[in-house]
Amino acid sequence: MNPEAYLEMANTESAHWWFAARRDILSHVIGKFGLPVSARILEAGSGTGGNLVMLSAHGEVSAIEMDEVACRIAGEKTGGRFDLRRGCFPDDIPFKGETFDLIGMFGVLEHVEQDVETLVALRGLLAPSGRMLITVPAYPWMWSAHDVFLHHKRRYTANSLRKALADAGLRVERVSYFNMWLLPLAMLARLKDRLRPGGHASGTAVPASFVNRLLFSIFRSERYLLDWFNLPAGVSLLAVVRRGDDNAVTARA
Secondary structure (H helix, E strand, C coil), rough: HHHHHHHHHHHCCCCCCHHHHHHHHHHHHCCCCCCCCEEEEECCCCCCCCHHHHCCCEEEEEECCCCCCHHHHHHCCCCCCCCECCCCCCCCCCCCCCEEEEEEEEHHHHHHHCHHHHEEEEECCEEEEEEEEEEEEEEEEHCCCHHHHHHCCCCCCHHHHHHHHHHCCCEEEEEEEECCCCCHHHHHHHHHHHHHCHHHCCCCCCHHHHHHHHHHHHHCCCCHHCCCCCEECCCCCEEEEEEEECCCCCCCC
C-alpha cells in the first residue's frame, strides 16, 4: 500500500466513521461465530493496528503486516500487547505450523496481486473448524483515484470474490455486500472525483463531528440486517469461509 496511505490511516482510523462503524460490524459478526473461549485469532494485514483491540475482545490476537512503518505504528499504538510479525503475501507468511480459529483479512486482499495464492496460504493456517472473515471493496465500476492512491489491484463483485475463494479451496459460508445505505453517497463522491481529477479523494478526512456521528450511525446499523440476510448491494463485500475439507459447512451465499 502507498506509504502515505498508512500515515493517513494511522491519523484517522480511530475516529473516522467508516473505520469505526466497520469495526463494530465486524465485531458483531465475529460475536455470532461462537469462538472458543481461548480462541486464537490472526489478522492478516493489520496495517497500523486499528482492528487489533477490537479483535482482542474475541480471543488471543496475532498479526501479520508487510510494511515496517505500519508495524511500528501498530506496536506503539497498542503498547506492544500483540504478537506482530512482518510478512508478505503469499510467499513469506510467518506462523508456519500454527493454526487459528479465526483469520481476519480486512481491506487487504485487493492490495495483493496473487489473491488466490494468498488465500491458499492462509487456508493452511486455519484450524479444522476455523473461519476466515474477509472484506474487500466492491464493484469495478467504482474504481477511482482513491483506489490508485491505495495501490489497489482490483475491486470485486460478489461473483468474482466467490470464484477466488472457491479457487483457493475454501468453502463459502456467506458472501454479502455491506455499506449499503451509503452507496448512493459513495457514488456521488466517485462522480465528483472523476469530474475534478487531480485532487485529494473525497471522504478520506474525518468530517465535522455531527456528520461523522451521523454517517457512523447509518453505516453501523447494518450489523442488525446482516444477522438476518445478505445485503444485495454496498460499497464493500464481506465473506465468511471455512476450509474446503470441513463437511459441516452449508453454503448460503
